Amino acid sequence: MTSAQQPTPFAVRSNVPRGPHPQQERSIKTRAQILEAASEIFASRGYRGASVKDVAERVGMTKGAVYFHFPSKESLAIAVVEEHYARWPAAMEEIRIQGFTPLETVEEMLHRAAQAFRDDPVMQAGARLQSERAFIDAELPLPYVDWTHLLEVPLQDAREAGQLRAGVDPAAAARSLVAAFFGMQHVSDNLHQRADIMERWQELRELMFFALRA
Numbered sequence: 267m268t269s270a271q272q273p274t275p276f277a278v279r280s281n282v283p284r285g286p287h288p289q290q291e292r293s294i295k296t297r298a299q300i301l302e303a304a305s306e307i308f309a310s311r312g313y314r315g316a317s318v319k320d321v322a323e324r325v326g327m328t329k330g331a332v333y334f335h336f337p338s339k340e341s342l343a344i345a346v347v348e349e350h351y352a353r354w355p356a357a358m359e360e361i362r363i364q365g366f367t368p369l370e371t372v373e374e375m376l377h378r379a380a381q382a383f384r385d386d387p388v389m390q391a392g393a394r395l396q397s398e399r400a401f402i403d404a405e406l407p408l409p410y411v412d413w414t415h416l417l418e419v420p421l422q423d424a425r426e427a428g429q430l431r432a433g434v435d436p437a438a439a440a441r442s443l444v445a446a447f448f449g450m451q452h453v454s455d456n457l458h459q460r461a462d463i464m465e466r467w468q469e470l471r472e473l474m475f476f477a478l479r480a
Contacts, residue, residue: 296331
C-alpha cells in the first residue's frame, strides 16, 4: 500500500447525537474538561460503572451542563474513543517531520503509544471502552484496523528503502506488530495495571524489530 492509497485512518462511524459543535474558546475548554473527566472515570470504572452524574461531579458542573455538550453517556463514550484515535495521525506526521526513517517511524509510534497507555487516561479509557463495546448502545470503530493501516504505509516505505529484511511483507508485518503490541498492553493492564508496560514494550521492541530489520 502506498501513501497515496492510504485510507482515512481512525474514522468513527456512529449516528448517536453528539450535541452542538463547540465554536467559542470557552465552550472548547469546557468540552475538553468534560472529556478528561469522563476518560478518567471510564478508565477506572468501565462503561457500566460510569454515569453522567459522576462526570458532572468530577468537573463541578450540573448534569444539564454536561448534557449540553454530550446528550448521552453513549455520546460521551464515542467522544472519548474519537479522541483516543485522533491523536495518532498527527503523531505520525510529527515523527516524519522530525526526520525519522520509515522503520524508525513505526518504532517511535509504538513507543509513544506505550507511554500513552501508561500515562494518558484518554488512551486507557479508549482501550477499555473498546473492550466493553458490547455494552455500549452505539457504533464504535473496529479496533486495530486503522492502526494496521497507519503502520503499513511506513513499513511499505521501509521496504522500498531497503530497511526491511528480505521477504518481509509490509501488510503482514503491520498486522503482526499491532497484534503483538496490543496483546502486550492488554496483558500488562490485566496483570499489573500497565505499571510494567515500558519494560514489556522494550522486550517486544527488541524481538520484533530484530526480526524486521534488514
